[in-house]
Amino acid sequence: MGVVVTFLAGVVFGLALAAPPGPMNAIIAEESVVRGWGAGFRAGLGAMVADLCFLVAALFGLVAFVERYPLLRAAMVAVGGVLMLYFAYGAAREVRGRFRAADGAGKGFQKAFVLALTNPYQILFWLTAGVALLDPGTQDVLEPLSTALAGLLVVRTGSPALLVGLFGGIVVWITGFPAALTVAERRIESLTPVVAGLSALALAAFGCYFLLDAGSTLVTAVSTPVGWG
Numbered sequence: 001m002g003v004v005v006t007f008l009a010g011v012v013f014g015l016a017l018a019a020p021p022g023p024m025n026a027i028i029a030e031e032s033v034v035r036g037w038g039a040g041f042r043a044g045l046g047a048m049v050a051d052l053c054f055l056v057a058a059l060f061g062l063v064a065f066v067e068r069y070p071l072l073r074a075a076m077v078a079v080g081g082v083l084m085l086y087f088a089y090g091a092a093r094e095v096r097g098r099f100r101a102a103d104g105a106g107k108g109f110q111k112a113f114v115l116a117l118t119n120p121y122q123i124l125f126w127l128t129a130g131v132a133l134l135d136p137g138t139q140d141v142l143e144p145l146s147t148a149l150a151g152l153l154v155v156r157t158g159s160p161a162l163l164v165g166l167f168g169g170i171v172v173w174i175t176g177f178p179a180a181l182t183v184a185e186r187r188i189e190s191l192t193p194v195v196a197g198l199s200a201l202a203l204a205a206f207g208c209y210f211l212l213d214a215g216s217t218l219v220t221a222v223s224t225p226v227g228w229g
Helices: 002-018 023-035 037-059 062-068 070-094 108-117 120-127 129-134 160-187 191-223
Strands: 137-140 154-157
Touching: 002 160, 023 037, 023 108, 023 160, 023 191, 037 108, 037 120, 037 129, 037 160, 070 108, 070 120, 070 191, 120 129, 129 160, 154 160
Parallel strands: none
Antiparallel strands: 137 154
16 A cells, blocks of 8 residues: 555656646747647657666766766756757747648657756756755655644655556556647647747747856856855
8 A cells, every 4th residue: 555655756856846837837838739639748758768867877876976976967957958958949949830731750859868968957856855855764744744744755766656546647647648738739729829939938938048057057156266166
């Protein structure tokens, strides 16, 4: 029973990790309405494979290594910002393009994968919550809410069931989200350019934010000798 609870907790956690608005979901949305469900799913798969890479990196301490060197982190974030602006330009061009003409011909997997590897939010997640998930132990989820609920939902961290559930939740999202967008786009013909336009705006906003974050990190590292690692 404990394994089942841990697995389901992982699924919920994976959904909570994948669902919030951000650059990855912007790419999934764009690929889904422009090129179909398969392209949207492959974009989500690219982000998930990046999470698998972060999982392996966390196991070997590589994620923490990146965070210890601000200049390296700033360079990665800056690359991510530039790529987001480039992809935002591509999404903006698709607002007036021929939709569905190149179904399945997109490069959503590559785009999402590269952006995820330079995403400071994902790096931060695997430095904090990700490390906690990998550390063997138990976590009483409901105890902080009320002592009366203590023991009702105990999750085993470091358990394969938790990690399988986590990525299972991500799979549910990258399957269902593109499907919902595809169905909606077929019913509302004008949805495609709207989603492409919103995706372009989201990617541009995140790209600018990433570049500002990289610049701020660089200034801090240069002005503070400790910041060089």
